[in-house]
Amino acid sequence: MIEDYMRWEQYILRRAPDFELKYDVGGRRYEIGPDDRVYVAGMGGSGVVGDLLRDLSALYDWPFDVVVVKDYFFRGRRGLMIAVSYSGNTVETITAAQEALRRGIPVVAITTGGRLAELGIPTIRVPKASAPRAALPQMFTAALWVLRRIYGIEFALPDSLPYDSALEERLKSVISRRPTIVAPASMQGVAYRVKNEINENAKMDSPVEILPEAHHNWIEGASSPLMALTSEQIPLEHRRRVEITVDLVGGELFKVDMTIGGVLTFLKHVGLATAKLALERGIDPLKTPRIDLIKQRL
Incomplete structure (x- = not known):
């Protein structure tokens, strides 16, 4: 994997x-x-x-x-x-x-x-x-x-998805603490992909909260650790929401380039970090026994 x-x-x-x-x-x-x-x-x-x-x-x-x-x-x-x-x-x-x-x-x-x-x-x-x-x-x-x-939509495919060992180590450190993942609605898909990789690869649970809705309920009960996602490409209102959340609650802020190459590069590192966390805990990141059992029972 x-x-x-x-x-x-x-x-x-x-x-x-x-x-x-x-x-x-x-x-x-x-x-x-x-x-x-x-x-x-x-x-x-x-x-x-x-x-x-x-x-x-x-x-x-x-x-x-x-x-x-x-x-x-x-x-x-x-x-x-x-x-x-x-x-x-x-x-x-x-x-x-x-x-x-x-x-x-x-x-x-x-x-x-x-x-x-x-x-x-x-x-x-x-x-x-x-x-x-x-x-x-x-x-x-x-x-x-x-x-x-x-x-006829236009898009640019990346020539490569560069590996960054420092980003991988930072992700491993944050994810190992089972953070709540916080992201604006414009990055909801990225946030849920991060959650899914933590679930399936690392076999750990991490909830997701989406802004601005989470500022009308979750924020009152929020606590660290947080893994917050932002980007230069998202609306200013969304960026400010993320910044305020980290300021109030604390947590690690990750900036994602919301282009095809930027998203794939970030998610590549999330995949690597979660798979390696599993291996360090003596768990096979590839196997999903509970998912397999649910399919059998259905």
Whole structure:
């Protein structure tokens, strides 16, 4: 897994994958075109793709709203769905995609294979990694290429994701104290990815609080340690909220470059830090026994 994180730049899709814009499923015709709503269905390490797209869509004023779907149930009436499942067998994502098709909403799949790739919808197959959470670069950039083809959005892919040992050590130090992760709404996806990596890799719990909502409730009961996220690219109102929180409660402030390269570089280091923390505690960061048991029982 650590090797996967270190090779993340090699997993970035550098070329636009091809897929059909018109197709038939079950005798029904679907046409993919621009709409002001994009649903991104996915769970766990695959679902973070939607979280990050929602952050970037708001920050860079892309011409559509990103609605993240993390459930079986889908109630959308129009738009486009991108269904992301690393294995292709995530039951919630497959069910949501099938319901979207039933409602006449076109779906594009991003996966390594599985049942999702057998639905008869346009499918982008991405390279495999040690685990879904370690395959973020290929799934994330695949979704970006889908959006570029349909909406013409512009984005720049990084040439590399430089390794910073000092950042990794700082992350390990903060995460080992099981902090509350505090972030503004414009960085919500990044915050939840950090939480998920702490959960799955390090096998530790860290709650997330999102500003400004958390300033209307959580702040009265807040205590250290905090891991606060900010960025030069987010709105001033959000930056000030984060700064005030750290001033009042204390905690470590991490600045993230909210570009594709900046986000992937920061999250690469979060992945490394959490995986190495697990190993230092004698835990295999790759194994997720409780998740596996839940799947078996279901």
